[in-house]
Amino acid sequence: MKIGSFQGEIPLFLAPMAGYTDRAARLICRRFGADFVESEMVSARALVYQDRKSAPLARLYPDELPGAVQLFGSEPEILAEAAKIVAAGTAGGVPPTAIDLNFGCPVKKIVSNGEGSVLMREPKKIEAITSAVVKATALPVTVKIRAGWDPTHKNAAECARAAESAGCAAIFLHARTRSQFYSGTDDRARRRRLSFRLPRGARRDRRQTDPARHARRTA
């Protein structure tokens, strides 16, 4: 798998987790075998409007790389501005290896604002946001999607194609729907059925007893 300057045969990615994947967690995970780390999701709007608390969330240091900063938002031009800030090394940090776009957050406050997983209901918006960010930065841009909105709207393939046509470098799939939030088993069959030309990453189930070994074995 190749994402810009990063290359790995069966790489292990640290999944972004709001409130958890801070610098300390990222360093610990690197020490225990993560090949690629990621920030928690950061509001593009908050970053652009210089919210004091958001900038540190989007800052990576050299000893954490390779890694990505994840942005969320709904306005292509704001996401493009935020991507430029991140690409320059937010708040005294260094440029990340990639910028990841969040189209999977299920939280009510986020989706009622038109952000996160609700964007999967409008693949055209996914395309517009991804395209704006791809044009704004030389860094590779990846996207994180879910299986879909609910059991009757499973359109991960359509959303992935929208992001792909906008120039994204890789797709990460959380194979649950928005209506599942974080519970229930993920749709492994669907994960296998999705076939893109792009590299794919799949978030693994936390309940595996040895998730790292399992992830490499079943990738």
Ligand SMILES: Cc1cc2nc3c(=O)[nH]c(=O)nc-3n(C[C@H](O)[C@H](O)[C@H](O)COP(=O)(O)O)c2cc1C
């Ligand atoms: C507490 C928590 C916070 C999360 N925050 C984010 C986030 O900021 N961005 C994101 O893309 N996914 C987020 N996720 C989703 C995870 O990255 C992952 O895709 C999901 O938990 C599926 O993996 P699992 O089956 O091992 O739980 C979060 C998950 C949890 C449990």
